[in-house]
Amino acid sequence: MQPIPAIPDILKLKRGTGSSHRFQDNLTIALFLLPALILFLIFVIYPIFQSVYYSLFDWKGFGPAVDFVGLDNFINILTDKVFLIALRNGVFIIAFSLVFQLPLSLALAVLVGRDLPGRVFFRTIFFMPYVLSEVMAAIMWLFLYNADPERGLLNALLVLFPGGKAIPWLSDTNIVLPAVFLAITWKYFGFHMLLYLAGLQNIPIEIEEAGRVDGANSFQNFFYITLPLLGSTIRTSVYLSVLGSLQQFILVWIMTKGGPVNASETLATYMYRFGFVRFQLGYGSAVAIYMFLICLTFSLVYRRLTRQPDYLTGL
Amino acid sequence: MTLPYSRPRWNTKKFVSRFIQYSVLSLIVVIVFVPLVMLIFGALKTRGEFMTRPYVVPIPPRWENIISILSHASFWLMLRNSLVVMVAATAGVLLVCSLAAFVFARMEFRSKPIFINLFTVGLMFPINVAILPVYFVLRQMDMIDKLWGVILVQIAFQLSGNIMILRGFFTAIPAELQDAAYMDGCTVFDFFWRILLPLARPALSAVAALTMIVSWNDLLVPLVVINNEKLWTLPLGTMQFQGQYGQDLAMISAFVALSAVPTIIFYLFAERQIVSGLTAGAVKG
Numbered sequence: 001m002q003p004i005p006a007i008p009d010i011l012k013l014k015r016g017t018g019s020s021h022r023f024q025d026n027l028t029i030a031l032f033l034l035p036a037l038i039l040f041l042i043f044v045i046y047p048i049f050q051s052v053y054y055s056l057f058d059w060k061g062f063g064p065a066v067d068f069v070g071l072d073n074f075i076n077i078l079t080d081k082v083f084l085i086a087l088r089n090g091v092f093i094i095a096f097s098l099v100f101q102l103p104l105s106l107a108l109a110v111l112v113g114r115d116l117p118g119r120v121f122f123r124t125i126f127f128m129p130y131v132l133s134e135v136m137a138a139i140m141w142l143f144l145y146n147a148d149p150e151r152g153l154l155n156a157l158l159v160l161f162p163g164g165k166a167i168p169w170l171s172d173t174n175i176v177l178p179a180v181f182l183a184i185t186w187k188y189f190g191f192h193m194l195l196y197l198a199g200l201q202n203i204p205i206e207i208e209e210a211g212r213v214d215g216a217n218s219f220q221n222f223f224y225i226t227l228p229l230l231g232s233t234i235r236t237s238v239y240l241s242v243l244g245s246l247q248q249f250i251l252v253w254i255m256t257k258g259g260p261v262n263a264s265e266t267l268a269t270y271m272y273r274f275g276f277v278r279f280q281l282g283y284g285s286a287v288a289i290y291m292f293l294i295c296l297t298f299s300l301v302y303r304r305l306t307r308q309p310d311y312l313t314g315l
Numbered sequence: 316m317t318l319p320y321s322r323p324r325w326n327t328k329k330f331v332s333r334f335i336q337y338s339v340l341s342l343i344v345v346i347v348f349v350p351l352v353m354l355i356f357g358a359l360k361t362r363g364e365f366m367t368r369p370y371v372v373p374i375p376p377r378w379e380n381i382i383s384i385l386s387h388a389s390f391w392l393m394l395r396n397s398l399v400v401m402v403a404a405t406a407g408v409l410l411v412c413s414l415a416a417f418v419f420a421r422m423e424f425r426s427k428p429i430f431i432n433l434f435t436v437g438l439m440f441p442i443n444v445a446i447l448p449v450y451f452v453l454r455q456m457d458m459i460d461k462l463w464g465v466i467l468v469q470i471a472f473q474l475s476g477n478i479m480i481l482r483g484f485f486t487a488i489p490a491e492l493q494d495a496a497y498m499d500g501c502t503v504f505d506f507f508w509r510i511l512l513p514l515a516r517p518a519l520s521a522v523a524a525l526t527m528i529v530s531w532n533d534l535l536v537p538l539v540v541i542n543n544e545k546l547w548t549l550p551l552g553t554m555q556f557q558g559q560y561g562q563d564l565a566m567i568s569a570f571v572a573l574s575a576v577p578t579i580i581f582y583l584f585a586e587r588q589i590v591s592g593l594t595a596g597a598v599k600g
Contacts, residue, residue: 036414039467126344254554296440
């Protein structure tokens, strides 16, 4: 069969063929990109290079940095026990998110489903904590966690039980991190649920119905049909969750300041402490670079391992 | 029953599964609401009442704390600062991102992949990681203690994600439209401004709603950039207020509850836009 020719006349009319048009197009491209590029280079890219420079100095932030120390900051960070605790806490928050928070969000999304009466109501409520500011969430949970049963609701509920004792939620080094994680989950589960709801919506209902017709029960339907089809949504959600967990700051800083005795320190609070509390800006810069490298490495490796999370292919 | 086929068949199995569904979901609703309800309870009590009976419903409600905060100029000043930052950041994000997204979605040039990858770096360098390096730059540019500093940083760190969201929407607009416009003598800018942007209005409002929320709730950037009390934004003021009033939990509750009111009202009105923006960014890409 003869191939149908692609309407060549119209193709010729496309822009970008004449040289004056090409010049005009290039000008447009330059002018349109310029604002974004300038802002991005000044406030995102340039700071990366600058912090690389300052990380090589012992610098208190006054006057020019002169006290060159080479890679000492980077080495000192790695041997600092508190940094390792922060790193471990990051891994802990990631693990807890993947094991508890995301499955919870997914389960709720499935429960809300696509046709439950009152679906929008539940979605609106569950997503609300995400919209409230982190300051607000932190202060609310600070109240709930108050160690005194006369003040903190959680302990008040605990002492109601026979033999129940008040727990010093935020001042016990073993409990503080799970407690902070609970607040994080309260704030963020709605976001992931929303992603899963959207993912579920994209699955054609016919596929699930076909499964049912073929005799699959709800569990088989979920594990063999729904879950695999949600693959790309899950990959995105995991990606965002890991990146978010690594940089937890406001909730932790307001609730515990990283304490007690660094038990809830995260990488971000660690950096903030050295940068803005102790004014060891060179050291803080080096921490920032470590964090950046961790995020970057994770993103690249994750992209390799999973066939491109959708969140990144978009750009 | 007159229309037997249009009604779902209510058998026991279905009833039980619905019952379980609603029970679990209601439980989560309660958990989500507990912190908020406690906050509102606290906000409507006096300091004394909060100490003696912290968990009971505030009957009658005491408006003293709310009124005393509202009659303070500083609260309104914070509200104003937050509004200024939010409006400017949102306008900036919309303008800058739609221009860039247009180029990435509808124009071809050789170095395009390089620029796209450059902006992808922004996704891996979130503001929580970048804050210290960004602080250096702001200091050099003499933008400390200026709302402009906050606004520009907020815009810069929202570029990557929003360019990506808008690019997705812009790509979806049929190419025939562009060809037709050019044949009719449109310049590229005409097409962008008169045809594409109006068509992309849902996407723009999604991006706007999302940016407004992020900007309004942002604490970290103001915390680092702003010292002057007169320039505090609402979240920064909330944090300082919490530090200052330490033990007066009723007063703090009132302040936090008040500062939540604009967010919740906005959320209830713009939920659709926020949701569609987030899911477009993360799911569709």
